C-alpha cells in the first residue's frame with residue numbers, strides 16, 4: 001500500500017519523499033501544481049489542495065500512511081477524508097520552540113492541528129521540530145549583495161534543526177508502528193547564536209560576513225512585507241527576546257530515533273553554500 005506525502009514540494013516534504021523512495025516503498029505526493037513539482041520520476045504526483053476537500057478523496061485512495069503537512073487552511077477536511085479511506089497512520093509535522101512554553105499564535109495553530117488529528121480517531125505520531133536551519137536562507141539576499149546579516153537578536157542560542165533530520169524522524173515513524181501515539185520533540189545538535197551561525201556560513205562560502213542588529217520595527221516590516229501576519233513577527237520577536245543571551249535546550253531524540261546523529265549547522269551550511277554565494 002502507498003504512503004502519501006503532503007507538503008511534498010516543501011523543504012521537509014522533499015526530503016521525506018527522497019528518504020521514503022530509498023526504502024523502496026510506493027510513494028504518492030500531492031501538490032497544487034503537479035507539473036511544476038520537480039519530484040523524482042518514481043513518485044506518483046497528484047493534484048490536490050487542502051482548501052478543496054473534493055481533491056483529497058482521490059489522493060487518499062489506497063493510501064495506508066500519510067505524512068501530513070500542517071496546512072494553514074486547517075486539517076479537518078483532510079482528516080475527515082482520511083477516516084473514510086483506508087489510512088491507518090498519520091505522521092503530522094507539528095512544531096515546538098524548545099524551552100519556551102508561553103502560548104503564541106504559532107504554537108496555538110500547531111496544537112489545533114494536533115487536536116484535529118487526534119479527534120479523527122486515526123493512529124498518529126507528532127513530529128515537533130524546533131526552528132529550521134533553512135530559516136537562515138532568509139539571510140541569503142543581504143549576504144550575497146552586502147556580506148551582512150540583519151537580525152534583531154545576535155545572542156539567542158537556539159538548536160536549529162536540518163530539514164533532512166526532520167524528514168528522517170518522520171520516515172522512521174512512517175515505517176515503524178512502534179511510533180504510533182508518540183510525540184517526538186526534536187532539535188539540532190548544538191545551540192548556536194546568530195553571530196556564531198554567521199561565522200560558520202562565512203567559512204562555508206569563504207567570505208567574511210558581518211552582523212548588524214535590526215530594530216524590532218524593521219524586522220516586523222520585513223516579515224509583513226514577505227506576506228506573514230504581524231502576529232507571526234510578534235511571536236518570533238517574543239521568543240527571540242526570551243532566548244537572547246541564553247541557550248535553548250538540545251534534545252537527543254534525532255539520534256535515538258534514527259540511529260544517526262543529526263546534521264550540524266556546518267553540514268547544513270556546506271550543503272546550502274550555493275544559495276549564499
Ligand SMILES: NC(=O)c1ccc[n+]([C@@H]2O[C@H](COP(=O)([O-])OP(=O)(O)OC[C@H]3O[C@@H](n4cnc5c(N)ncnc54)[C@H](OP(=O)(O)O)[C@@H]3O)[C@@H](O)[C@H]2O)c1
Pocket residue numbers: 006007008009010011012013030031032033037048049050051069070071072073093094095096129130131132135
Ligand atoms: N520554519 C520553522 O522554523 C518551523 C519550525 C517548526 C515547524 N514549522 C512548520 O513547518 C511548516 C513548513 O514546512 P516546510 O518548510 O517544509 O514547507 P514549505 O517549504 O513552506 O512548503 C510548503 C508546502 O506546503 C504545500 N501546501 C501549502 N498550501 C497547500 C494547500 N492549500 N494544499 C496543498 N498543499 C499545500 C506546498 O505544496 P504546493 O505549493 O506544491 O502545493 C509545499 O509543498 C510550517 O507549517 C511551519 O509552521 C516550521
